[in-house]
Amino acid sequence: MFQKFLNLPRLHKRLISVMADVIALSFALWASFALRLDQWPWVPNLDTLLVCGLTVVFTVALFVRLGLYRAVVRYLSDKAFGTVVLGVACSALALIFLGFWFEVAVPRSVPVIYAALAFIFVAGSRMSIRMIVSRPRRHNKERVIIVGAGETGLQLCQALQQGTEFHPVAFISFNSGNHKALINDLPVYDIDYIETAVELRRAERLLLALDADSGVDRRRLLRQLEPLSVPVQTVPSMSELVAGQKRINDIRDLEIEDLLGRDPVRPDNAQVAESLYGKSVLVTGAGGSIGSELCRQILQHRPRVLVLFEQCEFSLYNIERELQAINEIECLDVKIHALLGNVAHRRRCEAVMKAFEVNTVYHAAAYKHVPLVEHNVIEGVQNNVFGTWHAAEAAIACGVERFVLISTDKAVRPTNVMGASKRMAELVLQGLAQRQSDTVFSMVRFGNVLGSSGSVVPLFRDQIRDGGPVTVTHPDIIRYFMTIPEASQLVLQAGSMGQGGEVFVLDMGEPVKIVDLARKMIHLMGLDEKDENNPDGDIEIVFSGLRPGEKLYEELLIGDDPQGTAHPRIMMAREVSLPWRELEAFLAEFTQASHNFDCDAVVTLLKKAKTAYTPSSDMADLVWCHGADIDVSDSSKVVHLNS
Incomplete structure (x- = not known):
C-alpha cells in the first residue's frame, strides 16, 4: 500500500500533501481553542469557523508560494x-489579523498554541514520511564506519546518507575526548575502541576520511586496521575535491603506497620549473605508466611544446586525449604533438627533434618486464640498448640540451637480460657524456613502481577479487617500491640537476617483503589468508618459484660510496664507466649479433661489457630455444635497424 503511494505521480502526491496540511492545520486550530478555553468538545460558532477557514486557506497558499510542496519528502533539507517555521509563524499572525478584522474573540495564547501544534503536525508528518521511506532503503545498504570525525568525515557521512550504497553507523575519532559523543546523530568511538565499534555496530566496511591537517600516521593506522579483516577504503584527497576531479562519495580502494614505510619524495619545484618552463620537451614511451605520468607533470610546468613519442597507437591516443583535456581546462597553452615512432629508428628520432627544436628529452621507452625480455632477448636489447643509443645520438646531432634516461634498480649487478640491457644503456650514455659536452646526459635509477604495467600490486588486487590464489614467486623475495608520481618527480628533479654522466638514485627506505605486502592487501580487503593454521580462510598465497632472470633482492648501487646532492633524498652513484672507443667496439659487436639473431652472442657480450651481468638461469629466449639450429646469418636476411 505504502509503495503504491510512493509510485503515484508527483501531482497526486502534491494534492495529498495539501489535503494532509489542510486537515493538520484545521485540527491544530480546533485543538488550540479547545486547550485554551478548556472545553471538551469545543464547538466553534460561524464567525470563528470563518476565521479558522480563511487562516487555513492563507497558510496553504503561503506554503505553495514558499515552494514547500515542490520539495521531495525523502530528501527534505534543513x-x-x-x-x-516561516509559514506557521505567518499563519499565526494571519489568525490574529483575521480575528481582529472579523471581530472574533481570539485569546492571546491561542496563536502561540496553534503555531506550536501546526509546526508539530506539518513538519512531523514530513519527518515521519522521510523516516518510513528511508528505513527500507537503509536496510539494503552496507553498514560502514567512517574513520575520521573531522570535516571530511562529516561531509562523507552526509553524502552517504543520501546515497543508495552505504549506511554510516559510527565515527572513529583520534581525539579521546570525543569518545561516546554524537556527531550527526551517530556515536563516536576512540581509535583504541575500533574493534569494539566494528563488532557492536556490525560494520561491513571501514572508510578512511582523514582531514589533510589531521596529522594522523596513516601507516600506523593501517597496522591497527589490518587485524580487523574488514575491507578498508578511502575517499579522495582534498586537492582532488578542490580541483573538481572527484566527489566526496567517490569511494576507492586503499592506496597501497601508504604501506611503503616512508614519506614521499618532495621535488624542488622551482628548480624543475626553471628547466621546463617555455622549453620544448620530448618524452619517449609517452603512453607507458612512467612516460604518461611524466607528461602530466611536465605539462603543469608549462613547456612551450610537449612532444609525445610512442610506438603503441592506442596508448598514444589515450595520453594525448587526456593531456589535451587538461591543457584546455587549465588554460596552460602548451602545444602538444603526438607522434608514432620507434626509438630504435635514429633518423625518425632526429627528424622529430629537429622539427620541434627539442631542448630536453626524457627517455622512458623500454621493455622492462623481466620474464618477457628473458624470453625475447634480441628485442629487449634492440629496444633498451640500441633504442637508447640511437635516441641519444639523435639528441646530440640536434643540439638537445638535456637527455634523461629512466633506468632501474635491476641494472645493478643484473641477473637477467632486462637489467643487463638497462645497465648497458647507462654505460652508453656515460660514454657519450665523455665524448662530448653539448648535451647533458643523466640517468635516474629507482625500484619497482606501484601501479605500473607489470606491477605486483594491481596483479595481487585482481587475484584477490577473483578469489585467489595470490601468486608470489618466493617467500623471501623483497623489493624497493615507489609510486608513479614519485618516480616521475625524481626523473624531473634529476633532469634539472644533471651536469653530465651522473647516475641518480633515491633513498627509498627499507625494502618491502612481497609476501608481507600480499598479506596486508588480503587483510585490508576484508579477507583472511588461507593456510595450514587457517584452512577455512578466504585467499591462499601460492609460491610459484623464481622466474627466469629473477633474483631475491634488488640493489640501487653498485658501489658502496654514494655521493650526496642538493636534494636530501637523492644520491649520486659512483659507477664504473667505459671510454667511448671501447663502447663503440662493443656496440658494433652487439649490432652484428642482433642482426644475426644470435642470442648466445648477445648474452656473452652483455657479460663482457662490464655490466656485472651474471645470469641466474639458462638461456630462455623462446625462439632460440625452439629453433637454435636455424641459420639466419645470411646477409640477405639482415635487417638494418639504424636506418
Missing part, C-alpha cells in the same frame, strides 16, 4: 523545515 531549509524545508525553515520554510515550515
Whole structure:
C-alpha cells in the first residue's frame, strides 16, 4: 500500500500533501481553542469557523508560494523545515489579523498554541514520511564506519546518507575526548575502541576520511586496521575535491603506497620549473605508466611544446586525449604533438627533434618486464640498448640540451637480460657524456613502481577479487617500491640537476617483503589468508618459484660510496664507466649479433661489457630455444635497424 503511494505521480502526491496540511492545520486550530478555553468538545460558532477557514486557506497558499510542496519528502533539507517555521509563524499572525478584522474573540495564547501544534503536525508528518521511506532503503545498504570525525568525515557521512550504497553507523575519532559523543546523530568511538565499534555496530566496511591537517600516521593506522579483516577504503584527497576531479562519495580502494614505510619524495619545484618552463620537451614511451605520468607533470610546468613519442597507437591516443583535456581546462597553452615512432629508428628520432627544436628529452621507452625480455632477448636489447643509443645520438646531432634516461634498480649487478640491457644503456650514455659536452646526459635509477604495467600490486588486487590464489614467486623475495608520481618527480628533479654522466638514485627506505605486502592487501580487503593454521580462510598465497632472470633482492648501487646532492633524498652513484672507443667496439659487436639473431652472442657480450651481468638461469629466449639450429646469418636476411 505504502509503495503504491510512493509510485503515484508527483501531482497526486502534491494534492495529498495539501489535503494532509489542510486537515493538520484545521485540527491544530480546533485543538488550540479547545486547550485554551478548556472545553471538551469545543464547538466553534460561524464567525470563528470563518476565521479558522480563511487562516487555513492563507497558510496553504503561503506554503505553495514558499515552494514547500515542490520539495521531495525523502530528501527534505534543513531549509524545508525553515520554510515550515516561516509559514506557521505567518499563519499565526494571519489568525490574529483575521480575528481582529472579523471581530472574533481570539485569546492571546491561542496563536502561540496553534503555531506550536501546526509546526508539530506539518513538519512531523514530513519527518515521519522521510523516516518510513528511508528505513527500507537503509536496510539494503552496507553498514560502514567512517574513520575520521573531522570535516571530511562529516561531509562523507552526509553524502552517504543520501546515497543508495552505504549506511554510516559510527565515527572513529583520534581525539579521546570525543569518545561516546554524537556527531550527526551517530556515536563516536576512540581509535583504541575500533574493534569494539566494528563488532557492536556490525560494520561491513571501514572508510578512511582523514582531514589533510589531521596529522594522523596513516601507516600506523593501517597496522591497527589490518587485524580487523574488514575491507578498508578511502575517499579522495582534498586537492582532488578542490580541483573538481572527484566527489566526496567517490569511494576507492586503499592506496597501497601508504604501506611503503616512508614519506614521499618532495621535488624542488622551482628548480624543475626553471628547466621546463617555455622549453620544448620530448618524452619517449609517452603512453607507458612512467612516460604518461611524466607528461602530466611536465605539462603543469608549462613547456612551450610537449612532444609525445610512442610506438603503441592506442596508448598514444589515450595520453594525448587526456593531456589535451587538461591543457584546455587549465588554460596552460602548451602545444602538444603526438607522434608514432620507434626509438630504435635514429633518423625518425632526429627528424622529430629537429622539427620541434627539442631542448630536453626524457627517455622512458623500454621493455622492462623481466620474464618477457628473458624470453625475447634480441628485442629487449634492440629496444633498451640500441633504442637508447640511437635516441641519444639523435639528441646530440640536434643540439638537445638535456637527455634523461629512466633506468632501474635491476641494472645493478643484473641477473637477467632486462637489467643487463638497462645497465648497458647507462654505460652508453656515460660514454657519450665523455665524448662530448653539448648535451647533458643523466640517468635516474629507482625500484619497482606501484601501479605500473607489470606491477605486483594491481596483479595481487585482481587475484584477490577473483578469489585467489595470490601468486608470489618466493617467500623471501623483497623489493624497493615507489609510486608513479614519485618516480616521475625524481626523473624531473634529476633532469634539472644533471651536469653530465651522473647516475641518480633515491633513498627509498627499507625494502618491502612481497609476501608481507600480499598479506596486508588480503587483510585490508576484508579477507583472511588461507593456510595450514587457517584452512577455512578466504585467499591462499601460492609460491610459484623464481622466474627466469629473477633474483631475491634488488640493489640501487653498485658501489658502496654514494655521493650526496642538493636534494636530501637523492644520491649520486659512483659507477664504473667505459671510454667511448671501447663502447663503440662493443656496440658494433652487439649490432652484428642482433642482426644475426644470435642470442648466445648477445648474452656473452652483455657479460663482457662490464655490466656485472651474471645470469641466474639458462638461456630462455623462446625462439632460440625452439629453433637454435636455424641459420639466419645470411646477409640477405639482415635487417638494418639504424636506418
